[in-house]
Amino acid sequence: MSLFSSLSVSASGMAAQRTRAALLVENIANAETTRTQDGGPYRRKDAIFQTAPVASDFASELDSQLQTGVMVSAISIDPRPPEKQYAPGHPDADADGYVSMPHMNPAEDMVDLTGANRSYQANVAAISSVKDMIQKTIDLLRA
């Protein structure tokens, strides 16, 4: 049993939260994007999390059952229809003068971003605590 594998668990949490934060930032940056490669306006993305075993060559069977990391299993794309905005002068306006804008709620993204930030910090705290325990075990050798 080793404390080192806990570090991998927390690291997987940090990676997942970082991916989530990256998607949220992308959403905010594209809040008014009307053209995408797939056609149509930008659609809000979000990360879906799933538990994942943290593989280690040295982990025993019991160990691998005990530790559950996390990974981004899918990226969901907002199914809500785009918002119509009346802007006849816009090059992407339809025949009636309406432009399809991304369905975006900045508050939603900012709140999620705060959540991702908080979870990331919690993982960092877990890493430093485990590091502390490892250091104390190493210090036993110096007693």
Place this chain on the structure above:
Amino acid sequence: MIDSLTNSLQHYMDLLTMRQKLVASNIANADTPGYKTQDIDFQTSLESVMDGGIPHQVEVKGLTIKNDGNNVDLDREARLLAENDLRFSIATNLMKGAFATVKEAIKENL
């Protein structure tokens, strides 16, 4: 290990390590839909590990379940993180003391 005290301490530290691992998993999965908080039943686990058994892993009851089926409480995990750290610190300090005693005995013989 050296004697029954260090033996017990070793089991205690093993168990704390395992618990810390579960806390790290809980924190990493704080936003995973459907994830349930994992913990070990410390008392029964310590008794069983002392007898050469394996620890009892349990799902924690009584936590608020969020809309996505997840019931991780970050404040609870933060408390356990700190608690495990301190308990581990006590164990290593006791272990240090046990080692120092042995070292002293070796020195006197020189």
